Amino acid sequence: MNVRDQLLEAAARVYAEAGYRGATTRRIASVAGVNEITLFRQFGSKDALMREAIERCRQDATVPLPQEPVDPVRELTDFARAHLARMRERRSFIRTCMGEFEEHPEIMEPENSPPAVAAKALGAYLGRLRERRVATAEFDECVAATMLMGVIFADAMGRDIMRDMFPRDPEATLLEYVRIFLRGLGVSV
Amino acid sequence: MNVRDQLLEAAARVYAEAGYRGATTRRIASVAGVNEITLFRQFGSKDALMREAIERCRQDATVPLPQEPVDPVRELTDFARAHLARMRERRSFIRTCMGEFEEHPEIMEPENSPPAVAAKALGAYLGRLRERRVATAEFDECVAATMLMGVIFADAMGRDIMRDMFPRDPEATLLEYVRIFLRGLGVSV
């Protein structure tokens, strides 16, 4: 791994831990194991480095949902588990971004944010569930999709912060989320 | 309002906007409309001021849930609306706290955090719904309570950040959250 990538990775790590102001060039360089001057020679300024480092963390992993629903509980559990795992991995980074939204709103591009695209795909899947008469209740699939993504988001962000609020067994909790959710859409579980 | 309270309020406001590092003593004093030296004379140090200012924001408003459920949809909608409004008011502050959790985990006392106590009260209410045979499905009321609080939390935190993910009408969305949720517990809506 070349010096540039080391710096980008270190910048993202330090940013997640300490925020923009706390991510000093000296600290980033130290974590990257390179000289501070090299940072400026490579990126010109702290701002340019941070912008590129944060942009790098944006690559979203899309979780597929089947075109033809077969087993909604299993399919949605897999979907939710994948998103939950991914958000939990990045929780420090996400929390820092959210905390600095007031100061740097530009780093949040609402159009393509990963949860938003996931919610869209999920909404389409829920629409298919209704078309196939698997989901029999009246519901707004957009609100429903936002709801499930919101539960996943809250779990990923809050489990380590408010420890006594979240049940011990993450996997069982996840399954229960999905079961309550699907029953709410009129899917028999 | 005396100088001390002005400083405490200004400190909380600036902290919510800029975080701990961004809340400089000069900026706080300027927002409070007092001299920076007065800040140190009153509180001794920035840390003491911030600690007291943040502690002040902790006073939680408990939202009552009826002992005898009558109209679950209305009761839970009122409950959810109150919590949503309160979280949304304080969203900047909450987001900043979450963003700085890695650096200052001590400000989060997981035992008495407002969402946790709300979730506990909600769980008890859901238990009553089941005892009265209003909620007929099998569900874990602890997980269910966490689920609804999570949806509220995600809406309060995310609506202004990921604008296209949340439907336009907050009140209608809220009602739909509650309806899907209650149906998921086996309550006929």
Add this chain to the structure above:
DNA sequence: TTTCGTTGCAAGCACCTACTTGCGCCCCGC
């Protein structure tokens, strides 16, 4: 072998930070 681009090191710049000192003003109780 020479050359040249990349890196490290030492030092330093101007600015901001939390925090201190000394002095003068002004209002409030006596």
Add this chain to the structure above:
DNA sequence: GCGGGGCGCAAGTAGGTGCTTGCAACGAAA
């Protein structure tokens, strides 16, 4: 009227910040 406590102002401390300069070492390409 007057003494004292609370406040503001000017100035300054030591340390951290982003960023720059000058110079030497190294390794690969020529």
